[in-house]
Amino acid sequence: MSEEQELGITESKEHSPGEWYTEVVQKAELADYAPMGGFIVTRPRGYAVWERLREHLDGWFKNTGVQNAYFPLFIPESYLEKEKDVVEGFDPEVAWVTHGGHDELEERLAVRPTSESIIAPFLAQWTRSHRDLPLRVNQWCSVVRWEATETKPFFRTKEFLWQEGHTAHRDEDDAVEETMTRLDQYERLYKEVLAMPPMKGRKPEHDKFPGAHTTTTIETLMPDGKSVQAATSHYLGTSFAEAFDIKYIDEGENERTAHTTSWGISWRAMGALIMTHSDDQGLVLPPTLAPKQVVVVPIWQEDTRDEVLEYAADIAAELDEAGIRAHLDDRDHRNPGFKYNDWELKGVPLRIEIGPNEVEDGEVTFSHRPDGQSVTKSSTDIVDTTREQLDEVFAKLYASAEETLEGEIREAESREEILGTIGQYGGYVKCGWCGDEDCEEPIKDAIAAEIVMVPLDRDEEPVHDECAICGEIAEETAYFAKSY
């Protein structure tokens, strides 16, 4: 096997998506497996993508009244127990610290699986008057959930990076609006940064966040027909406010209970990103998130080396100065073919090829990572031209992901039809649903598909009058899909 082949992707996205995914993550140097099962090491290339994603979202949060803070990594067991749904929901998944140094602790400490139970008491402490509301804090941190299922980097790991926002409001309207603001920002992130078309919906009652009144969700469809829960926001009603005593004095001097929310997105977004755009040559990233947006590859013979290299270096420097993240690959011990493969594997969205012809004609040749399309352009206005090419690459990625989603929402009117449609095509199947969790069971048991969402609007008429499973009156529309 040649060096090129060893370095490249050997698995097929179409035929063995699981193995292919893991190979892309490792060979593109995004992450490695840690020695403890269920944990990964996020390598610089992977972390740089997360940093950029964070920068975008963090800016939007700050522009809409959110402040970052940092709360302890540990939560005393007694605090976790104060909200009964939380303890029931997370207890089986908690990592427990029992010893500090050589001593056993008097009370076990949970490594945060989510921070409502340690943040709510402080929202209570900081809330006195209606003037203190809304109160919004957010933290970028890691959480630990001891799930037994198989590790899939970024999709399913015992420790994962995320952001968790926690807010307190005067009333239901204000709190619900908050959950919509954040859901819209997550939607925008998928559309404008990750180049993925998101769907917005609500989780069915039986699949809400523990302690939540309503859980709203962003779902994205993967090329293999499975859905990913890609971000969520929760209207928590007064359940945490009551458990932790978040009260305020209103304009009329009356004491009232606040309404709270929480919302989060994890590095699963990166998993969905990698899965959506990448291919059998390796990683594909949109220019918005790529650590390097452009690689400049000079192609020389012995006698043209100096002039080609100088021209290429000037182009790279000009792009760099304009804020385009460009890299000049001037390695002497590698040939252009090796370099092409290497940067395709690592997901650089745009390649600029420069040989003696380009130098002579004052041109450059662009090659688009997603489809290999290439075009030769004048090097005058190289910055603007490169920006246009990057925009084209982004548009291609979005269009391709949109095409995957289109036509993947089908209807069904019976249990058999649900099973058959998802079995054959994957994607989403929408149908009338009575609202009873029991009607999800036979679908789950047969093909591991579940109700990933229902429409955002509670008053929306169901797609059919009858529940596709039991035949009773349909209360809403269920979207069934297999999911990650």
Place this chain on the structure above:
Amino acid sequence: MSEEQELGITESKEHSPGEWYTEVVQKAELADYAPMGGFIVTRPRGYAVWERLREHLDGWFKNTGVQNAYFPLFIPESYLEKEKDVVEGFDPEVAWVTHGGHDELEERLAVRPTSESIIAPFLAQWTRSHRDLPLRVNQWCSVVRWEATETKPFFRTKEFLWQEGHTAHRDEDDAVEETMTRLDQYERLYKEVLAMPPMKGRKPEHDKFPGAHTTTTIETLMPDGKSVQAATSHYLGTSFAEAFDIKYIDEGENERTAHTTSWGISWRAMGALIMTHSDDQGLVLPPTLAPKQVVVVPIWQEDTRDEVLEYAADIAAELDEAGIRAHLDDRDHRNPGFKYNDWELKGVPLRIEIGPNEVEDGEVTFSHRPDGQSVTKSSTDIVDTTREQLDEVFAKLYASAEETLEGEIREAESREEILGTIGQYGGYVKCGWCGDEDCEEPIKDAIAAEIVMVPLDRDEEPVHDECAICGEIAEETAYFAKSY
């Protein structure tokens, strides 16, 4: 007690520095105590300072070849045991995870007290050839050390935020140079961002980081005469490289062992910052780190309200647009005196007062937080004028901290002189030292002062020929001080 007094600082920096410090931290809304002893909650105002500090340093790191990454929160006990000095140094302070969900783990997991033992095996995995070196990774995260001593927000907490850099190099020279590069960047941070004059030195052999060949340190002097270890870098020699097998093939095809370093700064830097500049009115921050750099306070009577407010709002908007972090305090239910006290307490470096006179004359009145000095200037070129005023505030803070340090390095030639000088004046006492830890003991026992550093240069002649404690030949100069 009036509301103003309750809100303000009641303790004295001079007479009860410990209580004063805690009061400033809490009343300026930087941090609160968490329910578990030893932990704090970093509030938005405090976290914003940390974020800015991080931004500065992170930019410098990235410009000098450092890449961010993220390694697991947990380290298997067997990994911690691979480097014997590390396990001895940290074992008494480790928080242990023993249970995941309802099951006891087969191997205990340490919550990272520092990450050499989980990062080194990956430096080994990623290092093949001399071309892979130097290899530099850094992470911004929290670490846990189960110290039994009393909690002091930012100075001493069981969990703290920090950055830890880890690098691998071809040889000693390259690795030692790395530790100096990072020490210089920490020095720059103190000088240019925190407005504090740092001292650079080396830790004595008996106080090095576990497993290190050399620990270099930044020390800063607090107003109460105590020294703070404000950042450190460690040349680790080949101890971790040997324990974790970090090897590379050199140009001559020989296998060689890498040399590694690590370096870090924690939120203790924020503690030192607060302690250094703040006063009995509350928090004082340099403009470089202040979440709000300028507060604009309009002063109106009933009949001048609209014109004063409009003028003030225009000024605030103009500053904001120019990238100066300005806040207009237009609260109707608070008088100017309350607002002055409030923003002085919270550490806004510069106040702009605007009354009817200022409006009429097209002027503004600046007031400097550190010393209350005020000056009236034309509002033409308000952006440039404000920048000048902010620079003046920064310069005042630095000058004042420098004055504290000056004259606080004294010499001593005997044990009695060391004890007497530190007892009377605090600060640093430098003296000849034989290099034996035993000679530090009597000073430690008597007044809790220790050798906080020795000169960076190992070949520097000692300040005196004889050890001030035992009278034997002095090998180097010891700097004794009480420390945080």
